[in-house]
Amino acid sequence: MESEESEPVRRRPGGRAARVREAVLAxxxxxxxxxxxxxxxxxxVAARAGVNETTVYRRWGTREKLVLDALLAASDQGIPVPDTGDVRADLTAFATALAEYLATPLGRAVARAAVLGADDPALAEAWQEFWRSRLDQAAVMIQRAVDRGELPAGTDAAVAVELLAAPVQSRALLGHRPPEPDFPGRLAAVILDGLRGR
Known part of the structure; x- marks a missing residue:
């Protein structure tokens, strides 16, 4: 009789832990x-995700960390940071993705909540961390442009990204003036002219 060798137990990428994380964040x-x-x-959130409350506490610890992770995950998916090799194309694509994200129910909810802020200091800190993280991620577009010689050394990447995002967010929040299809490109051109001192 042949002996059967037991197969090693392999953890599948995207296994149960990934499914739980995805369900909780959704x-x-x-x-x-x-x-x-x-x-x-x-x-x-645990009840809606169909998981035990202790599972959520074990992974996130606090409500604020859960909110932060949910916001970052949604915005990472909805507003990717492009890398086209051209700063104007990057800024245009980023502004376009931001406008599209803010037109979704989640994007609108995030924008409204961000404007209203939070009375809870811990939740307010989570919002600040969210904005810092998103600015840091998007600032890479400006730093790459500086490295390629498209923008002058010393360009303030955070200010550049805020200049790009603010008009798109403003239109989304006001609700009565959605961006025209060419608005992201026009906005990118104006910002780049300013950054280049034209």
């Missing part, structure tokens, strides 16, 4: 859309 995003960050609770 549930958190749904709560953000429906009720805002102030009314998000770990118990409510």
């Amino acid at each position: 549930a958190a995003a749904d709560v953000l859309v429906e009720h805002g960050a102030a009314k998000l609770t770990i118990a409510g």
Whole structure:
């Protein structure tokens, strides 16, 4: 009789832990859309995701960390930082993605909640961390342009990204003036002229 060798147990990438994370973040995003960050609770998110509350606490620890992770995950997916090799194309693509994201229910909820802020200091800190993280990620577009010689050394990347994002966010929040299809490209051109001192 031949002896069978036992197969080693292999963890599949994207296994249970990844599925739980995805379900919890999706549930958190749904709560953000429906009720805002102030009314998000770990118990409510866990119930909606179909997981145990202790699982959420074990992974995220606090409601604020969960909110932050949900916001970052949604914006990473919805607003990728492009790398086309050309700063104007990068800024145009980024502004276009931002406008499209802000037109979604989640994007609108995030924008409204960001403007309203939070009375809870821990939640306010999570919002600040969210904006810092997004600015740092997007600032890479400007730094690459400086490295390629498209923009002068010393260009303030954070200010450049804020100049790009603010008009798009403003139009989304006001709600009565959505960006025209060529708006992101025109905005990128104006910002680049300013950064280059033209």
